[in-house]
Amino acid sequence: MKSVFLPTDDRGLPVHAHGGHILRDNGFFYFIGENRTGRNKVSCYRSKDLKTWEFRGNLLTVDSKTQKHYFDTHLELDIPGQKASIGVGCNIERPKVIYNEKTGKYVMWMHWEMPNDYREARCAVAVCDTIDGEYTYLGSFNPLGYMSRDCTLFKDDDGTAYFISAANNNADMHIYRLTDDYLAIDSLVQILWPGQWREAPTVFKKDGIYYMLTSGCTGWAPNQSSYAFARSMDGEWSERFNLGDETTYRSQPTCVICPENDLGGKYYYLGDRWGGGGENYFKSEYVLLPLTIHEDGRLSLEWVDDNGL
Numbered sequence: 239m240k241s242v243f244l245p246t247d248d249r250g251l252p253v254h255a256h257g258g259h260i261l262r263d264n265g266f267f268y269f270i271g272e273n274r275t276g277r278n279k280v281s282c283y284r285s286k287d288l289k290t291w292e293f294r295g296n297l298l299t300v301d302s303k304t305q306k307h308y309f310d311t312h313l314e315l316d317i318p319g320q321k322a323s324i325g326v327g328c329n330i331e332r333p334k335v336i337y338n339e340k341t342g343k344y345v346m347w348m349h350w351e352m353p354n355d356y357r358e359a360r361c362a363v364a365v366c367d368t369i370d371g372e373y374t375y376l377g378s379f380n381p382l383g384y385m386s387r388d389c390t391l392f393k394d395d396d397g398t399a400y401f402i403s404a405a406n407n408n409a410d411m412h413i414y415r416l417t418d419d420y421l422a423i424d425s426l427v428q429i430l431w432p433g434q435w436r437e438a439p440t441v442f443k444k445d446g447i448y449y450m451l452t453s454g455c456t457g458w459a460p461n462q463s464s465y466a467f468a469r470s471m472d473g474e475w476s477e478r479f480n481l482g483d484e485t486t487y488r489s490q491p492t493c494v495i496c497p498e499n500d501l502g503g504k505y506y507y508l509g510d511r512w513g514g515g516g517e518n519y520f521k522s523e524y525v526l527l528p529l530t531i532h533e534d535g536r537l538s539l540e541w542v543d544d545n546g547l
């Protein structure tokens with residue numbers, strides 16, 4: 239398939255799962271990400287081959303059910319009287335979902351902002367019994383009081399989960415360990431690259447090595463991505479190494495899909511080729527490219543017109 243695409247779903251509508259990720263469940267690939275059409279916030283699609291997508295539902299909308307949780311949260315999703323930069327209500331960005339074996343719940347973490355400015359810099363949490371059901375919104379907050387913008391989740395093999403987000407007005411990248419139920423922050427375990435202004439984090443693991451991809455900080459405009467590696471999430475991380483070309487082939491990282499006896503054994507980089515703000519946002523496309531992991535652990539991302547899937 240082509241490396242740049244914006245597929246249509248089984249309803250004939252564009253697949254809006256921007257800033258999202260592709261995860262496996264029930265024998266399918268699930269694509270979960272931002273959908274800012276109508277009153278929607280986060281949508282879910284599924285596929286067997288990453289080409290044909292079945293719409294599964296809007297996981298979060300401005301009208302989602304809310305529930306006050308044990309941390310000090312704000313429950314607003316709709317903010318009447320304020321015009322959103324894109325869509326309706328608060329801004330929800332980069333939603334990611336992980337499954338908690340202990341509680342049997344799917345837990346979503348995301349970036350939350352007011353409709354017309356990005357000063358609050360909060361994360362938000364929602365939860366559901368099924369991957370593609372209607373999530374209950376548990377509210378937004380500043381993790382341990384810090385600012386929190388571009389973010390991702392990573393679940394380790396032993397079930398420990400981490401929330402990674404840009405703090406300090408995007409200057410620093412924080413790694414937080416989550417509580418056992420994944421619903422709250424347990425502790426801040428690492429502060430990466432202070433003052434280096436990284437965004438769009440995504441983490442994956444291969445052969446005991448953790449890799450983190452990030453972009454630079456230039457809004458919707460693409461820039462040079464980089465990666466770093468570590469032997470543990472809370473340990474020492476390497477310096478950053480460039481990945482792809484100076485615009486990461488006009489994309490910003492959002493996830494890496496690891497093979498599981500599929501994908502021809504290859505790792506895949508998924509990035510957003512943003513259309514921009516306002517109505518242009520809805521023209522945003524996806525960039526899906528093979529990510530090469532060399533024998534010595536180095537990563538490289540080359541451009542190909544067809545990604546081989």
Ligand code: GAL
Nearest residue numbers: 257331388437438456457458
């Ligand atoms: C990017 C960020 C996107 C979105 C955009 C808004 O840097 O990664 O998720 O927030 O800025 O300008």
